[in-house]
Amino acid sequence: MNLFRKILSLKLHWQILVALILAVFAGWLSGTEASVFGVLFLDIYAFLGALFMNALKMLIVPLIMSSIITGIAGISDGGALGRLGGKTLLYYLSTSLLAILIGLMMVNAMTPGLVDGEPAREVVSFSDEADTAGIAERVQGRGAGDVVEIFIRMIPANIVAAAAEGKMLGLIFFSLLFGYFMTRIEGSPAVILKDFWQGVFAVMMKITDWVMMFAPIGVFALVARVVATTGFSAFEPLMVFFFTVLGALAIHALIVLPLMLRILGGVNPLRHFRAMSPALLTAFSTASSSATLPITMECVEKRAGVSNQTTSFVLPLGATVNMDGTALYECVAAIFIAQAYGLELNFATQFTVVLVALLTSIGVAGIPAASLVAITIILTAIGLPIEAVGLILAVDRVLDMCRTSVNVFGDSCGAVLIGRLEGETGILTAEPQDQSEESLLKR
Secondary structure: OHHHHHHHHOOHHHHHHHHHHHHHHHHHHHOOOOEEOOEEHHHHHHHHHHHHHHHHHHHHHHHHHHHHHHHHHOOOOHHHHHHHHHHHHHHHHHHHHHHHHHHHHHHHHHOOOEEOOEEHHHOOOOOOHHHHHHHHHHOOOOOHHHHHHHHHHOOOOOHHHHHHOOOHHHHHHHHHHHHHHHOOOOOHHHHHHHHHHHHHHHHHHHHHHHHHOOHHHHHHHHHHHHHHHHOOOOOHHHHHHHHHHHHHHHHHHHHHHHHHHHHHHOOOHHHHHHHHHHHHHHHHHHOOHHHHHHHHHHHHHHHOOOOHHHHHHHHHHHHHHOOHHHHHHHHHHHHHHHHHOOOOOOHHHHHHHHHHHHHHHHHOOOOOOOHHHHHHHHHHHOOOOHHHHHHOHHHHHHHHHHHHHHHHHHHHHHHHHHHHHOOOOOOOOOOOOHHHHHHHHHO
C-alpha cells in the first residue's frame, strides 16, 4: 500500500514510465492464455486500453475545432495569419523531407532486405495472411494518383459527417475558415462567438486534465496487450529493418530536431525534452498523435511556455499534416520490401518513393497503423505487390509507437520554433511549470 501511495505521489510522466515498465513484465508473464476467474488478462488489457483510447478520441473533434478557431480569432489581422501559416507549413514540409531523406540514407546503408548479400524474400515469411488480405482489400486498385484525394478531403461536402468519420483535414480546413471569418464580422455576434469558442476550449482543457488522471492505467493496458500478443521475437531481416527504422528515427529526433531548436530557436533541447516527456510517453503508448493532441497542447503551452495563440494553430494542424516519423517509416519500409524482393531501385524510382511518402504522410490519419495504407500506395507506385506489406506486420506495432513519438516531438518543436520566430520571449526561459503537471493529478 505504501508503494502504491508513493507511485501516486509521483509526477505524471514518472507514473507513465512506471506503468510502461510494469506493462512489459505483465504482458510477458500473462501472454495470451493466462486468466483470472475465467477472464483472460488479454481481454482485461484490451478493455482498459479501449476505455482510455475512447476517452482521448472523445476530446479530439471539439478540442481541434475550439483550439483552431480561438487561435485564429486571436490573430487580429490577416497579415499575421498569413505569416504564421506560411512559417508553419514551411517548417512541416522541411522537417518531413529531412526525415524521409534520413530514412532513405539509412535503408540504403543498412540494406535490411538482404541476408548475406542475397534478397531476404526466401527467408522472411508473411506474418498474417488475413491481415495482409484485409489491407490489400482496403487499397485495391489505388496508386500514386490517390494523392490528389488529400486535397479533395480538405473540403468536405458535409462537415458534420467529416467530424463523425474522423476526417481531420476537412475539419481543420473548416475551422480555419470559421476562425478567420469570425474576425471579419463586427458587433455583438463577434463577441458572443469569440466568448463561446473560448469557453468551449477552456472546458475541453479541463476535461483533458481529468482524463489524464487515468493515463498511467491506460498506458499500462495498451503496452501490456502489445507485449502479450507479439512477444519479443522476429526474424533476422525484420530485426535489421526494425533497428534501421529506430536508428533513422533517433537521428531525426535526437540530432536534427534538437539542432533546429538550438540553432534556429536558441532553445535548450534537453529542457524541451523534459517539458514534453508526458506527451512523448503518451504518444509512445497510444501510437496515436491525434489521441495525444490534448496532452501535447497541455505540455507545449504550460510546460514549454508557448502562447495559446501559437499552440492552438500549430499543433492541431501538425497532428494531421506533420508526420515526420511516419514519412520516414514509409520510405524505409518501401525500400526494404524492394530489397527483399531483389529489386534494384534507380534514382528516379527512389525519388518517386520520397515524393509519394511526403505527400501521403500529409494525409495519413493520426491513428495506430494508418501508415500501412500509405505504404501500399507507395508500393503500387513503384510496381511492388501490395501483399508485401505482410513482411513488416510482425514489428509494425512497436515501430508505430516509436514513430508516433517522433511525430509528436516534431510538432512540439515546430510550435516552439514558430513561437520564437513570432517574437515570444517566455518559451523555456524558466523551469517547466511543474505545478501544471501536478494539477493534472489533483484536479
